[in-house]
Amino acid sequence: MGEIRHHDDDNINHHIKKPKLTQTLISPAQILTEFAHHAPETARINNGSFGSVPNTITTSQRQFHLKFLSQPDQFFFNTLPKQILTSRKLLRSLINADDVSEVALVDNATTASAIVLQNVGRGFSEGRYARNDVVVMFSCAFQAVKKSIDAYVRRAGGEVVVVDLPFPVREKDEIVNAVIMPVKELVKVCREEGVDRVFVDAAHAIGSVSVDVKEIGADFYVSNLHKWFFCPPSVAVLYSRKDVAEDLHHPVVSHEYGNGLAIESAWIGTRDYSPQLVVPDVFEFVNRFEGGIEGIMKRNHDAVVEMGEMLAKSWGTSLGAPPEMCPNRFGVEVPIHYQPLRDEEAGPRDQSGGFVTGYARISHQVYNTVDDYIKFRDAVNQLLRDGFSCKMLIPREE
Template structure:
């Protein structure tokens, strides 16, 4: 089977970013990269804030945040009245968990593909309330139909108070059948939280049609927003029950304002976020999605070839616009979180390449991303040099 051809580069796209050219940045999915024009918009907002803090934080700021919220909700296909701006997806998860009113005997169900920090958040809330956290094992090769059946069998009506599923997993770069899983939850009267940290900007209209009770997504990854920009989308039946993590002056306004307003928080990342969406649209949203997915697929294949991984053993992400791919590392490599972090550091230091190394299901995995500032030769260099580095461990 031949290696897929890399996509044609998008002219000028690399120049939009201030990334160090001496480093190959193949891990956009972790912290994103903010375009220069968006950085400048945020800096102008910071200058405005520092020129007159009292004016900036005055009554007009609430309206500016609401305007930003409406803009971002429209981009995501979400109801702006049910959308709150938050710092990141895990913040949104924490808001949901502490608003549920869990009690002893209740349980929260997740899968083993879930994000680690979300699992920690669930564990903490369960310890605090006496509830139980139960994790469903989903094989990496499971089909959508099999995933649905695993979740269906794992719910316990009357006990399961929340089902947490990913739209696109971080650890395994797998697109889950989120809408179908939401439907299964609702069949059993179980509310569903969809962790869509990677969806905004990568997946088309990621909120529309899902029907989740709660949906969280980051704009600072694939949406080119400044870091610290995410949304929590809540279904109408739950909005009156949402409680913010921090109570401040917008508490009487209810959701979403009471979640958004946190007094002297630096709101400039949120206010600059529409500039990120504008940049994405200027490049061409569909064009960027197709480019990034094709480049990630190319990178997965060439790095897999370099490590001697047969194409049949390279996991498919499950969607045509998924711009993250994983490659299995040699047996015995990065089998723990600590080993994975150490290997990621060695790759960064010795190969001048930023990737993500994950430990999942007792095996190490290399996660590669594709973005408009990347080029095929970056993956090709990694494919040549990585086997030597691994042999030196």
């Protein structure tokens, strides 16, 4: 039986196909065609959760499926290692990493969190960290990250400190989910305070904001590629700075164990690797838009701000953050909340005594139109007419 070997040696793939610089820009009609598989009766304004995949990319993905099905040995022994390396090299340039060995492709940000926090947990058992050493995280952390900290850090003897963040946000000193966090500044504070390792879970970053991992300065940084970079689900890029990455390992152990995280992640047994393989095609797709991915990010930002302000004005409500802090998602207060108190009247309150309000997180991607947000506005208005209130969201006491 053969053994698949992955290497980061440029010599095995020195003729890397660069993404084409398309001369003809994509038209509105072509955009509609690329996303024609979307359910026509649904206004998709939640791109941030699961992303979207153009037909061009699903076609490329299907070609990789057929290559595997037609000749698995040829695919796994030759096509797969070279194509994954090509994808990693393109992403290395996109995020400005020093070396391709710092760039690993994993399933998603949840997997990346497990990889990093597993390493932290081993640090306690191996004596790098002492019992009651502290991991600091924000209250807005993704639930899977919080659970990973419990699984790998608390059980190993570490303590966890949660920093509460306010909402709505009025300035960049107040940071929370769905807005651009001042990551570079936060990493700088961590360094000044002697924090040993910094991990940034930037699940939405690539395709939303420009990413320069050297400028950010974190030890570990992850971003999904299926949320805002048009890759099929699921794939994420995990950056690990070379001088701290030596002891990182993928939790699924294969014969590549010990060859570095990027190589370990490139082979975790027989499975579908196609989301990692279509990355070059995604680069070509975004280059069909004026300004490439930077142009897409600007248009999404401008559009989501316009739609958020339209909704807030229509409902007479507030925005969840300053527009400049919202890349392609925006928190908009919905009018299914208490009315301001008049003459000592009572309003619905949560368990901490605060008034209950509701915010909707809207997203904008290249396929969205104004009609999508009008449908959403009208649906919320219908809830109002039906008597819905955020009071209904309060957990009932047993």
